[in-house]
Amino acid sequence: MTVVLETLELTKKFGGLVAVNAVSLSVNAGEAFAIIGPNGAGKSTFLNLLSGLMPPSYGDIFLNGEAVTRNAPHALRKQGMARTFQNGRLFPRLTVLENVMAGACPGERAHLLEIFMRRKIYDKWQATIAGRAEAALRRLNLWGLRDKFVKELPFGVQRNVEIARALAADARIVLLDEPAAGLNSAERVALVKTLNDLKNQGLAVVLIEHDMSLVMAWSDRIAVLNFGEKIAEGAPQEVRANPRVIEAYLGTEDGHA
Numbered sequence: 004m005t006v007v008l009e010t011l012e013l014t015k016k017f018g019g020l021v022a023v024n025a026v027s028l029s030v031n032a033g034e035a036f037a038i039i040g041p042n043g044a045g046k047s048t049f050l051n052l053l054s055g056l057m058p059p060s061y062g063d064i065f066l067n068g069e070a071v072t073r074n075a076p077h078a079l080r081k082q083g084m085a086r087t088f089q090n091g092r093l094f095p096r097l098t099v100l101e102n103v104m105a106g107a108c109p110g111e112r113a114h115l116l117e118i119f120m121r122r123k124i125y126d127k128w129q130a131t132i133a134g135r136a137e138a139a140l141r142r143l144n145l146w147g148l149r150d151k152f153v154k155e156l157p158f159g160v161q162r163n164v165e166i167a168r169a170l171a172a173d174a175r176i177v178l179l180d181e182p183a184a185g186l187n188s189a190e191r192v193a194l195v196k197t198l199n200d201l202k203n204q205g206l207a208v209v210l211i212e213h214d215m216s217l218v219m220a221w222s223d224r225i226a227v228l229n230f231g232e233k234i235a236e237g238a239p240q241e242v243r244a245n246p247r248v249i250e251a252y253l254g255t256e257d258g259h260a
Contacts, residue, residue, distance in 0.1 A: 106168035159190030
């Protein structure tokens with residue numbers, strides 16, 4: 004298997020508080036990898052470290068075998084990492100295509116001088132990001148909605164638009180922050196299909212999610228955080244039966260989610 008993402012002893016301290024404590028893990032191409040844990044376990048902080056939103060206090064991050072520990076988010080996007088956010092960050096008054104084109108821009112730049120003096124270069128740049136956006140939308144079967152304004156779409160479809168925007172920069176790994184939050188049962192079924200399609204296309208998918216039925220049904224491997232430490236990692240059935248997970252997160256004697 005090809006390792007896409009690896010962390011070694013990743014740690015984040017805020018003064019005397021250790022939010023993430025020496026977490027090591029790896030994610031392979033085409034793998035469905037979930038990170039779970041109770042509130043305050045350090046999941047969001049860990050995702051922020053991975054995506055470059057905050058620097059670690061100690062430890063290392065490798066993307067496609069290259070050290071990227073202190074790279075900025077825009078640099079990580081160029082290197083194949085994309086991310087969505089729990090609260091959604093789409094532009095409601097723009098179309099689906101325009102929103103996804105915004106995610107295709109990090110690898111390409113056009114300067115004002117080129118716009119006015121070198122129109123052909125600008126046109127090529129515009130065609131490049133439009134092509135990336137179209138590919139991402141077709142990948143998620145959203146091309147037919149390209150001219151719809153985001154504010155007109157159901158919440159579940161907006162979630163898929165966010166994922167398409169993340170993919171538009173030629174991502175090899177995507178980090179999803181609670182994508183099932185606020186979805187109804189039908190929308191969750193559609194989300195699982197989308198996640199499975201991405202996995203089957205060879206994309207590494209890292210998911211933070213509180214919906215345990217979704218996590219257990221979808222994941223190839225699960226890592227469990229508690230008080231910033233990784234207390235378990237393995238296949239869903241292994242994690243479900245782990246006594247430390249039952250005590251810290253699932254909170255039932257028989258281990259059922």
